[in-house]
Amino acid sequence: MEFRDYYKVLGVERKASDADIKSAYRKLARKFHPDVNPNNKDAESKFKEINEAYQVISDPEKRKKYDELGADWEHGVSQEEMMRRYARQQSEAGARGRASGRAAGADFGGGGGDFSDFFSQFFGGGGGARGSGRGRGGAPRGFSSYEFGTEPQRAPDLRAEVEITLADAVKGARRRLDLVAEDECATCGGSGMISREEKQGKARVIRSAEPCPTCGGTGVVQARRTLEVTIPAGVTDGTQLRLKGQGGRAPRPEQNGDLFLTIRIEVNPVFALAGRDLRVNLPVWDYEAALGAEITAPTIDGRVSLKIPAGSQAGRVMRLRGRGLPARGKEPAGDLLYELKVLAPTDLTTKERELMQDLAESLKARGIADPRAELMASK
Amino acid sequence: MARRRTQSRSAARGEIVLMSRSVFCSISGVSERELASWEHEDLIAPVRIEEVHGRLEALYDRDALRRVRVIRTLGEELEVNLPGIGVILHLLDQLGR
Numbered sequence: 237m238e239f240r241d242y243y244k245v246l247g248v249e250r251k252a253s254d255a256d257i258k259s260a261y262r263k264l265a266r267k268f269h270p271d272v273n274p275n276n277k278d279a280e281s282k283f284k285e286i287n288e289a290y291q292v293i294s295d296p297e298k299r300k301k302y303d304e305l306g307a308d309w310e311h312g313v314s315q316e317e318m319m320r321r322y323a324r325q326q327s328e329a330g331a332r333g334r335a336s337g338r339a340a341g342a343d344f345g346g347g348g349g350d351f352s353d354f355f356s357q358f359f360g361g362g363g364g365a366r367g368s369g370r371g372r373g374g375a376p377r378g379f380s381s382y383e384f385g386t387e388p389q390r391a392p393d394l395r396a397e398v399e400i401t402l403a404d405a406v407k408g409a410r411r412r413l414d415l416v417a418e419d420e421c422a423t424c425g426g427s428g429m430i431s432r433e434e435k436q437g438k439a440r441v442i443r444s445a446e447p448c449p450t451c452g453g454t455g456v457v458q459a460r461r462t463l464e465v466t467i468p469a470g471v472t473d474g475t476q477l478r479l480k481g482q483g484g485r486a487p488r489p490e491q492n493g494d495l496f497l498t499i500r501i502e503v504n505p506v507f508a509l510a511g512r513d514l515r516v517n518l519p520v521w522d523y524e525a526a527l528g529a530e531i532t533a534p535t536i537d538g539r540v541s542l543k544i545p546a547g548s549q550a551g552r553v554m555r556l557r558g559r560g561l562p563a564r565g566k567e568p569a570g571d572l573l574y575e576l577k578v579l580a581p582t583d584l585t586t587k588e589r590e591l592m593q594d595l596a597e598s599l600k601a602r603g604i605a606d607p608r609a610e611l612m613a614s615k
Numbered sequence: 616m617a618r619r620r621t622q623s624r625s626a627a628r629g630e631i632v633l634m635s636r637s638v639f640c641s642i643s644g645v646s647e648r649e650l651a652s653w654e655h656e657d658l659i660a661p662v663r664i665e666e667v668h669g670r671l672e673a674l675y676d677r678d679a680l681r682r683v684r685v686i687r688t689l690g691e692e693l694e695v696n697l698p699g700i701g702v703i704l705h706l707l708d709q710l711g712r
Contacts, residue, residue: 303631318664322671326651431638441674442634445641 242289242302250303254294261290303438391420391484393493400467402504402514406536406561408469412462415495419459419485424448426486428455459485465497470564473509475499506534512561512570517577518554520544525578533574535559542574550578633663633674643683656697658686658704 243250246260264286266272273279292298394417400409420426431445447453463482471477476498483493507514518533528546532539535556542554553575560570584592606612640647653659659682661673682704689695689703 318666318671319660322661322664322673323654325671326654436633439631439633442632442638444635445638 242293245285245289246293248293257290257293261286261294265290390491391426391486391493392418393496394483395496395498397498397500398465398467399500399502400471401502402507402509403536404467405471405499405501405509406469409467411465411467413465413497415461415463416458417461417484418456419461421448421451421455421457423450424455426455428453463495467499468564470512470562470567470569471499472512472561472567473499473501507536509561510573512567513573514560514570515573515575518542518574519577519579520548522578522580525549525576535572544576548576548578550576552576631676633676636661636673636675639675639679643680645683652697653686656701658682658697658701 243252246257246264248257248260252260265283268279268283268286270276270280270283273283292302394415396413396415398411398413400411421428424430428448428451429445430448432443434441434443448455451457463479465477465479467477476496479495479497481489481492482495486492501509507516509515514536516534520529520531524531524544525548526546528548529544531542531544533542534540536559540556540559544554553573556572556574558569559572561567563569581588634642636647636650639645640650645653650659654661659679662676662679663674665672665674685704685707686700689700690697695703
Protein backbone atom coordinates (compact mmCIF):
# COMPACT_ATOMS: atom_id res chain seq x y z
CA MET A 237 0.00 0.00 0.00
CA GLU A 238 1.32 3.38 -0.96
CA PHE A 239 1.94 5.94 1.75
CA ARG A 240 -0.40 8.91 1.61
CA ASP A 241 0.48 12.25 3.07
CA TYR A 242 -2.79 13.24 4.69
CA TYR A 243 -1.63 16.78 5.17
CA LYS A 244 -0.97 17.06 1.46
CA VAL A 245 -4.36 15.53 0.72
CA LEU A 246 -6.02 18.26 2.75
CA GLY A 247 -3.61 20.88 1.49
CA VAL A 248 -2.54 22.01 4.96
CA GLU A 249 0.77 22.44 6.74
CA ARG A 250 1.92 19.83 9.24
CA LYS A 251 1.55 22.41 11.98
CA ALA A 252 -1.95 23.45 10.87
CA SER A 253 -4.46 24.14 13.63
CA ASP A 254 -7.65 22.14 14.05
CA ALA A 255 -9.65 25.07 12.69
CA ASP A 256 -7.48 25.26 9.56
CA ILE A 257 -7.82 21.53 9.01
CA LYS A 258 -11.56 21.68 9.42
CA SER A 259 -11.89 24.59 7.05
CA ALA A 260 -9.63 22.91 4.43
CA TYR A 261 -11.61 19.70 4.74
CA ARG A 262 -14.96 21.47 4.30
CA LYS A 263 -13.77 23.32 1.25
CA LEU A 264 -12.46 20.13 -0.39
CA ALA A 265 -15.46 18.08 0.65
CA ARG A 266 -17.80 20.59 -0.96
CA LYS A 267 -15.70 20.57 -4.11
CA PHE A 268 -15.41 16.80 -4.51
CA HIS A 269 -18.71 15.67 -3.03
CA PRO A 270 -20.35 12.97 -5.23
CA ASP A 271 -23.56 15.01 -5.29
CA VAL A 272 -21.69 17.88 -6.89
CA ASN A 273 -19.73 15.58 -9.22
CA PRO A 274 -22.15 12.86 -10.34
CA ASN A 275 -20.57 9.98 -12.28
CA ASN A 276 -17.07 11.33 -11.69
CA LYS A 277 -14.95 8.44 -10.42
CA ASP A 278 -11.90 10.65 -9.79
CA ALA A 279 -13.90 13.05 -7.67
CA GLU A 280 -15.36 10.13 -5.76
CA SER A 281 -11.99 8.62 -4.96
CA LYS A 282 -10.66 12.04 -4.07
CA PHE A 283 -13.64 12.55 -1.76
CA LYS A 284 -12.89 9.23 -0.06
CA GLU A 285 -9.26 10.18 0.29
CA ILE A 286 -10.17 13.54 1.82
CA ASN A 287 -12.48 11.86 4.30
CA GLU A 288 -9.86 9.32 5.25
CA ALA A 289 -7.28 12.06 5.76
CA TYR A 290 -9.68 14.15 7.80
CA GLN A 291 -10.62 11.23 10.03
CA VAL A 292 -6.99 10.75 10.97
CA ILE A 293 -5.81 14.35 11.14
CA SER A 294 -8.84 15.68 13.00
CA ASP A 295 -8.46 13.16 15.80
CA PRO A 296 -5.65 14.38 18.10
CA GLU A 297 -4.58 10.91 19.09
CA LYS A 298 -4.64 9.50 15.59
CA ARG A 299 -2.87 12.60 14.33
CA LYS A 300 -0.13 12.19 16.93
CA LYS A 301 0.36 8.60 15.94
CA TYR A 302 0.32 9.49 12.26
CA ASP A 303 2.90 12.23 12.87
CA GLU A 304 5.10 9.82 14.76
CA LEU A 305 4.86 6.80 12.57
CA GLY A 306 4.09 8.35 9.22
CA ALA A 307 3.95 5.61 6.65
CA ASP A 308 3.45 2.93 9.25
CA TRP A 309 0.17 4.45 10.20
CA GLU A 310 -1.26 2.66 7.20
CA HIS A 311 0.10 -0.60 8.47
CA GLY A 312 -1.83 -0.37 11.68
CA VAL A 313 -3.37 -3.76 11.21
CA SER A 314 -0.09 -5.38 10.31
CA GLN A 315 1.48 -3.70 13.32
CA GLU A 316 -1.08 -5.45 15.49
CA GLU A 317 -0.13 -8.68 13.86
CA MET A 318 3.53 -7.82 14.37
CA MET A 319 2.81 -7.19 18.05
CA ARG A 320 1.22 -10.61 18.36
CA ARG A 321 4.16 -12.26 16.62
CA TYR A 322 6.55 -10.30 18.76
CA ALA A 323 4.77 -11.38 21.95
CA ARG A 324 5.11 -15.00 20.80
CA GLN A 325 8.77 -14.48 20.01
CA GLN A 326 9.34 -12.93 23.42
CA SER A 327 7.57 -15.66 25.32
CA GLU A 328 9.60 -18.29 23.48
CA ALA A 329 12.80 -16.40 24.17
CA GLY A 330 11.74 -15.99 27.80
CA ALA A 331 11.26 -19.69 28.14
CA ARG A 332 14.69 -20.32 26.63
CA GLY A 333 16.22 -17.65 28.86
CA ARG A 334 14.71 -19.11 32.00
CA ALA A 335 15.90 -22.56 31.06
CA SER A 336 19.48 -21.39 30.63
CA GLY A 337 19.46 -18.89 33.47
CA ARG A 338 20.45 -16.11 31.09
CA ALA A 339 20.70 -12.58 32.44
CA ALA A 340 20.49 -10.11 29.65
CA GLY A 341 20.88 -6.37 29.36
CA ALA A 342 24.07 -4.42 29.58
CA ASP A 343 24.04 -1.47 31.92
CA PHE A 344 25.59 1.72 30.64
CA GLY A 345 25.51 3.51 33.92
CA GLY A 346 21.91 4.52 33.77
CA GLY A 347 20.90 1.60 35.92
CA GLY A 348 19.40 1.92 39.31
CA GLY A 349 16.71 4.51 39.52
CA ASP A 350 17.30 7.23 37.03
CA PHE A 351 18.08 7.33 33.37
CA SER A 352 21.45 8.20 32.00
CA ASP A 353 22.51 11.44 30.36
CA PHE A 354 22.16 9.64 27.10
CA PHE A 355 18.45 9.72 27.74
CA SER A 356 18.42 13.42 28.47
CA GLN A 357 20.38 14.03 25.30
CA PHE A 358 17.29 12.97 23.43
CA PHE A 359 14.46 13.96 25.66
CA GLY A 360 15.80 16.61 28.00
CA GLY A 361 15.35 16.34 31.77
CA GLY A 362 15.27 13.12 33.68
CA GLY A 363 19.05 12.72 33.62
CA GLY A 364 21.15 12.60 36.71
CA ALA A 365 23.48 9.66 36.51
CA ARG A 366 26.43 11.97 36.34
CA GLY A 367 25.97 13.55 39.75
CA SER A 368 26.06 17.00 41.20
CA GLY A 369 29.56 17.77 40.02
CA ARG A 370 28.12 18.23 36.60
CA GLY A 371 25.31 20.31 37.95
CA ARG A 372 22.69 18.08 36.41
CA GLY A 373 20.41 16.97 39.13
CA GLY A 374 17.95 14.34 38.06
CA ALA A 375 14.25 14.81 38.39
CA PRO A 376 12.95 13.32 41.60
CA ARG A 377 11.32 9.98 41.22
CA GLY A 378 7.70 9.42 41.99
CA PHE A 379 4.41 10.53 40.57
CA SER A 380 5.52 14.12 40.38
CA SER A 381 7.99 12.99 37.77
CA TYR A 382 5.46 11.06 35.78
CA GLU A 383 5.86 13.75 33.18
CA PHE A 384 9.45 14.20 32.16
CA GLY A 385 10.75 17.72 32.12
CA THR A 386 11.75 19.09 28.77
CA GLU A 387 13.90 21.95 30.00
CA PRO A 388 17.25 21.94 28.28
CA GLN A 389 20.14 20.82 30.45
CA ARG A 390 22.62 23.57 31.15
CA ALA A 391 26.29 22.81 31.46
CA PRO A 392 27.82 23.63 34.87
CA ASP A 393 29.27 26.99 35.78
CA LEU A 394 32.98 27.26 36.37
CA ARG A 395 34.81 29.34 38.96
CA ALA A 396 38.31 30.73 38.74
CA GLU A 397 40.44 33.41 40.39
CA VAL A 398 42.65 35.92 38.68
CA GLU A 399 45.26 38.05 40.42
CA ILE A 400 45.83 41.57 39.14
CA THR A 401 47.92 44.51 40.27
CA LEU A 402 46.44 47.57 41.87
CA ALA A 403 47.34 49.55 38.76
CA ASP A 404 45.31 47.05 36.69
CA ALA A 405 42.37 47.54 39.04
CA VAL A 406 42.59 51.30 38.54
CA LYS A 407 43.17 51.32 34.81
CA GLY A 408 41.61 48.02 33.71
CA ALA A 409 43.53 45.23 32.06
CA ARG A 410 43.46 42.30 29.71
CA ARG A 411 44.52 38.90 31.01
CA ARG A 412 45.14 35.62 29.31
CA LEU A 413 43.71 32.77 31.36
CA ASP A 414 44.67 29.15 31.02
CA LEU A 415 41.87 27.00 32.32
CA VAL A 416 41.68 23.28 32.67
CA ALA A 417 38.00 22.56 32.76
CA GLU A 418 35.55 19.77 32.22
CA ASP A 419 34.16 20.06 28.73
CA GLU A 420 31.52 18.07 27.00
CA CYS A 421 33.14 15.26 25.09
CA ALA A 422 33.20 16.26 21.44
CA THR A 423 33.01 12.66 20.24
CA CYS A 424 29.70 11.83 21.87
CA GLY A 425 28.38 15.35 22.38
CA GLY A 426 28.30 14.82 26.13
CA SER A 427 25.93 11.88 26.10
CA GLY A 428 28.65 9.39 26.98
CA MET A 429 27.41 7.10 24.29
CA ILE A 430 27.95 6.53 20.63
CA SER A 431 24.86 5.36 18.93
CA ARG A 432 24.07 3.72 15.65
CA GLU A 433 21.02 5.43 14.30
CA GLU A 434 18.85 5.57 11.29
CA LYS A 435 16.33 8.11 10.15
CA GLN A 436 12.79 7.01 9.38
CA GLY A 437 10.71 9.97 8.35
CA LYS A 438 10.26 12.13 11.42
CA ALA A 439 11.54 9.41 13.69
CA ARG A 440 15.12 8.66 14.61
CA VAL A 441 15.71 5.06 15.52
CA ILE A 442 18.62 4.24 17.78
CA ARG A 443 19.62 0.71 16.94
CA SER A 444 22.48 0.34 19.34
CA ALA A 445 24.48 2.39 21.77
CA GLU A 446 27.83 1.85 23.40
CA PRO A 447 29.98 3.88 25.78
CA CYS A 448 31.96 6.57 24.03
CA PRO A 449 35.61 5.49 23.57
CA THR A 450 36.90 9.05 24.07
CA CYS A 451 35.36 9.85 27.43
CA GLY A 452 34.71 6.28 28.55
CA GLY A 453 31.02 6.97 28.90
CA THR A 454 31.26 9.93 31.24
CA GLY A 455 30.39 12.48 28.57
CA VAL A 456 33.07 14.86 29.79
CA VAL A 457 36.75 15.35 29.10
CA GLN A 458 39.36 17.51 30.78
CA ALA A 459 40.22 20.23 28.32
CA ARG A 460 42.69 23.10 28.41
CA ARG A 461 41.25 26.41 27.36
CA THR A 462 42.85 29.79 26.90
CA LEU A 463 40.71 32.83 27.40
CA GLU A 464 41.46 36.47 26.84
CA VAL A 465 39.63 38.33 29.56
CA THR A 466 39.06 42.06 29.81
CA ILE A 467 39.08 43.26 33.39
CA PRO A 468 37.24 46.54 33.65
CA ALA A 469 38.70 49.49 35.55
CA GLY A 470 37.35 49.88 39.06
CA VAL A 471 37.18 46.24 40.12
CA THR A 472 38.12 45.62 43.70
CA ASP A 473 39.38 42.63 45.65
CA GLY A 474 36.68 39.96 45.59
CA THR A 475 34.78 41.40 42.64
CA GLN A 476 33.15 38.62 40.67
CA LEU A 477 32.98 38.90 36.91
CA ARG A 478 30.54 36.72 35.04
CA LEU A 479 31.66 35.57 31.63
CA LYS A 480 28.53 34.32 29.98
CA GLY A 481 28.81 31.01 28.19
CA GLN A 482 32.48 30.52 29.08
CA GLY A 483 31.83 27.87 31.70
CA GLY A 484 31.15 24.20 31.04
CA ARG A 485 30.51 23.43 27.41
CA ALA A 486 27.18 21.99 26.34
CA PRO A 487 26.25 20.61 22.94
CA ARG A 488 24.30 23.79 22.32
CA PRO A 489 26.15 27.08 23.00
CA GLU A 490 23.15 28.67 24.67
CA GLN A 491 23.30 25.91 27.27
CA ASN A 492 26.94 26.59 28.11
CA GLY A 493 27.63 27.38 31.74
CA ASP A 494 29.12 30.68 32.83
CA LEU A 495 32.60 31.38 34.11
CA PHE A 496 32.66 33.28 37.39
CA LEU A 497 35.97 35.03 37.73
CA THR A 498 36.90 36.31 41.19
CA ILE A 499 39.34 39.20 41.17
CA ARG A 500 42.19 39.18 43.65
CA ILE A 501 44.35 42.28 43.93
CA GLU A 502 48.01 41.83 44.73
CA VAL A 503 49.27 43.64 47.83
CA ASN A 504 51.00 46.84 46.81
CA PRO A 505 54.03 48.00 48.86
CA VAL A 506 53.03 51.68 48.64
CA PHE A 507 49.26 51.85 48.19
CA ALA A 508 46.87 50.09 50.50
CA LEU A 509 43.31 49.48 49.35
CA ALA A 510 40.64 50.59 51.83
CA GLY A 511 37.29 50.03 50.19
CA ARG A 512 37.53 52.08 47.05
CA ASP A 513 40.11 54.47 48.56
CA LEU A 514 43.85 54.14 48.23
CA ARG A 515 45.91 55.01 51.31
CA VAL A 516 49.56 56.00 51.34
CA ASN A 517 51.76 56.63 54.35
CA LEU A 518 53.57 59.79 53.31
CA PRO A 519 56.80 60.53 55.20
CA VAL A 520 57.66 64.21 55.65
CA TRP A 521 60.51 65.85 57.57
CA ASP A 522 59.60 67.62 60.73
CA TYR A 523 60.71 70.92 59.27
CA GLU A 524 58.45 70.33 56.20
CA ALA A 525 55.56 69.67 58.55
CA ALA A 526 56.39 72.69 60.72
CA LEU A 527 57.14 75.19 58.02
CA GLY A 528 54.92 73.83 55.26
CA ALA A 529 56.32 72.60 51.95
CA GLU A 530 55.53 71.64 48.41
CA ILE A 531 56.52 68.04 47.94
CA THR A 532 56.17 65.37 45.28
CA ALA A 533 54.02 62.37 46.20
CA PRO A 534 53.41 59.13 44.29
CA THR A 535 50.11 58.27 42.62
CA ILE A 536 49.18 54.89 41.12
CA ASP A 537 50.20 56.05 37.66
CA GLY A 538 52.75 58.76 38.29
CA ARG A 539 53.43 61.63 40.64
CA VAL A 540 51.59 64.58 42.02
CA SER A 541 52.72 67.83 43.58
CA LEU A 542 51.34 68.20 47.09
CA LYS A 543 51.30 71.23 49.36
CA ILE A 544 51.91 70.38 53.01
CA PRO A 545 50.36 73.13 55.14
CA ALA A 546 52.60 74.67 57.79
CA GLY A 547 52.04 73.15 61.20
CA SER A 548 50.88 69.77 59.89
CA GLN A 549 50.93 67.02 62.47
CA ALA A 550 51.70 63.33 62.05
CA GLY A 551 48.55 61.43 61.03
CA ARG A 552 47.10 64.32 59.09
CA VAL A 553 45.26 62.96 56.05
CA MET A 554 45.37 64.76 52.77
CA ARG A 555 42.76 63.71 50.24
CA LEU A 556 42.91 63.73 46.45
CA ARG A 557 39.28 63.25 45.43
CA GLY A 558 38.48 60.68 42.78
CA ARG A 559 42.06 59.44 42.51
CA GLY A 560 41.36 56.04 44.12
CA LEU A 561 39.55 53.21 42.27
CA PRO A 562 37.48 54.66 39.43
CA ALA A 563 33.70 54.52 39.57
CA ARG A 564 32.15 51.21 38.47
CA GLY A 565 28.43 50.67 38.22
CA LYS A 566 26.79 52.16 41.26
CA GLU A 567 30.08 52.34 43.13
CA PRO A 568 31.48 55.88 43.18
CA ALA A 569 35.13 56.62 42.55
CA GLY A 570 37.39 56.34 45.60
CA ASP A 571 39.91 58.88 46.85
CA LEU A 572 43.66 58.84 47.21
CA LEU A 573 44.53 59.50 50.85
CA TYR A 574 47.95 60.59 52.06
CA GLU A 575 48.58 60.14 55.77
CA LEU A 576 51.48 62.22 56.95
CA LYS A 577 54.21 60.48 58.86
CA VAL A 578 56.48 63.11 60.41
CA LEU A 579 60.13 62.07 60.62
CA ALA A 580 62.90 63.63 62.64
CA PRO A 581 66.38 63.68 61.12
CA THR A 582 68.76 61.29 62.89
CA ASP A 583 72.29 61.93 61.59
CA LEU A 584 72.70 65.57 62.60
CA THR A 585 75.99 67.39 62.23
CA THR A 586 77.36 69.32 65.24
CA LYS A 587 76.13 72.56 63.77
CA GLU A 588 72.70 71.18 63.05
CA ARG A 589 72.51 69.79 66.59
CA GLU A 590 73.39 73.24 67.99
CA LEU A 591 70.72 74.87 65.81
CA MET A 592 68.18 72.31 66.95
CA GLN A 593 69.09 72.96 70.57
CA ASP A 594 68.75 76.70 70.06
CA LEU A 595 65.32 76.10 68.60
CA ALA A 596 64.33 73.95 71.54
CA GLU A 597 65.56 76.57 74.02
CA SER A 598 63.66 79.28 72.20
CA LEU A 599 60.45 77.25 72.23
CA LYS A 600 60.83 76.44 75.92
CA ALA A 601 61.59 80.08 76.70
CA ARG A 602 58.30 81.23 75.22
CA GLY A 603 56.47 78.56 77.21
CA ILE A 604 55.42 76.12 74.49
CA ALA A 605 52.73 73.73 75.73
CA ASP A 606 53.71 70.26 76.92
CA PRO A 607 52.47 67.90 74.13
CA ARG A 608 51.85 65.18 76.77
CA ALA A 609 49.82 67.42 79.08
CA GLU A 610 46.52 66.03 77.80
CA LEU A 611 47.65 62.48 78.51
CA MET A 612 48.55 63.41 82.07
CA ALA A 613 45.26 65.25 82.62
CA SER A 614 43.17 62.31 81.57
CA LYS A 615 45.01 59.99 84.00
CA MET B 616 22.65 3.09 8.42
CA ALA B 617 25.28 5.56 9.42
CA ARG B 618 27.35 5.66 12.57
CA ARG B 619 27.16 9.15 13.94
CA ARG B 620 27.29 11.27 17.05
CA THR B 621 24.30 11.45 19.28
CA GLN B 622 22.97 14.97 19.44
CA SER B 623 20.69 16.68 21.87
CA ARG B 624 19.02 18.84 19.27
CA SER B 625 16.41 16.18 18.62
CA ALA B 626 14.37 17.11 21.65
CA ALA B 627 14.42 20.76 20.69
CA ARG B 628 13.37 19.93 17.13
CA GLY B 629 10.50 17.82 18.39
CA GLU B 630 12.01 14.82 16.67
CA ILE B 631 10.64 11.45 17.62
CA VAL B 632 13.28 9.16 18.98
CA LEU B 633 12.71 5.46 19.00
CA MET B 634 15.15 2.96 20.37
CA SER B 635 15.80 -0.71 20.08
CA ARG B 636 15.13 -3.05 22.96
CA SER B 637 18.79 -3.31 23.95
CA VAL B 638 19.23 0.47 23.92
CA PHE B 639 16.02 0.89 25.85
CA CYS B 640 17.23 -1.55 28.49
CA SER B 641 20.61 0.15 28.66
CA ILE B 642 19.16 3.62 29.09
CA SER B 643 16.49 2.67 31.56
CA GLY B 644 18.66 0.21 33.46
CA VAL B 645 16.04 -2.48 33.14
CA SER B 646 17.18 -6.00 32.36
CA GLU B 647 15.68 -7.64 29.31
CA ARG B 648 14.16 -10.30 31.51
CA GLU B 649 12.52 -7.68 33.72
CA LEU B 650 11.21 -5.89 30.66
CA ALA B 651 9.81 -9.13 29.28
CA SER B 652 7.96 -9.75 32.52
CA TRP B 653 6.52 -6.26 32.46
CA GLU B 654 5.45 -6.73 28.88
CA HIS B 655 3.89 -10.02 29.83
CA GLU B 656 1.86 -8.18 32.48
CA ASP B 657 0.91 -5.52 29.91
CA LEU B 658 2.60 -2.81 31.94
CA ILE B 659 4.63 -1.61 29.01
CA ALA B 660 4.64 -2.18 25.28
CA PRO B 661 6.84 -1.25 22.36
CA VAL B 662 5.48 1.49 20.14
CA ARG B 663 6.43 -0.31 16.98
CA ILE B 664 7.65 -3.70 15.79
CA GLU B 665 9.92 -4.04 12.82
CA GLU B 666 11.29 -6.98 11.00
CA VAL B 667 15.05 -6.69 10.80
CA HIS B 668 16.94 -9.49 9.08
CA GLY B 669 14.04 -11.86 9.56
CA ARG B 670 13.82 -11.12 13.26
CA LEU B 671 11.24 -8.95 14.96
CA GLU B 672 12.68 -5.97 16.71
CA ALA B 673 10.70 -3.88 19.15
CA LEU B 674 11.12 -0.11 19.23
CA TYR B 675 10.35 1.98 22.29
CA ASP B 676 9.70 5.68 22.69
CA ARG B 677 9.91 8.23 25.48
CA ASP B 678 6.53 7.22 26.85
CA ALA B 679 7.92 3.78 27.54
CA LEU B 680 10.87 5.30 29.41
CA ARG B 681 8.43 7.35 31.42
CA ARG B 682 6.51 4.21 32.27
CA VAL B 683 9.68 2.50 33.46
CA ARG B 684 10.18 5.25 35.97
CA VAL B 685 6.66 4.92 37.27
CA ILE B 686 6.84 1.13 37.40
CA ARG B 687 10.10 1.35 39.33
CA THR B 688 8.75 3.88 41.78
CA LEU B 689 5.66 1.81 42.40
CA GLY B 690 7.47 -1.51 42.62
CA GLU B 691 10.66 -0.61 44.44
CA GLU B 692 9.69 2.31 46.61
CA LEU B 693 6.03 1.67 47.26
CA GLU B 694 6.31 -2.14 47.03
CA VAL B 695 3.26 -2.48 44.80
CA ASN B 696 3.08 -5.86 43.03
CA LEU B 697 2.89 -6.14 39.24
CA PRO B 698 -0.91 -6.52 38.99
CA GLY B 699 -1.26 -3.51 41.30
CA ILE B 700 1.14 -1.53 39.15
CA GLY B 701 -0.97 -2.48 36.14
CA VAL B 702 -4.09 -1.07 37.79
CA ILE B 703 -2.33 2.16 38.77
CA LEU B 704 -0.82 2.62 35.32
CA HIS B 705 -4.22 2.08 33.79
CA LEU B 706 -5.66 4.76 36.06
CA LEU B 707 -2.81 7.12 35.23
CA ASP B 708 -3.41 6.48 31.54
CA GLN B 709 -7.08 7.27 32.00
CA LEU B 710 -6.20 10.46 33.85
CA GLY B 711 -3.73 11.43 31.17
CA ARG B 712 -6.37 11.18 28.43
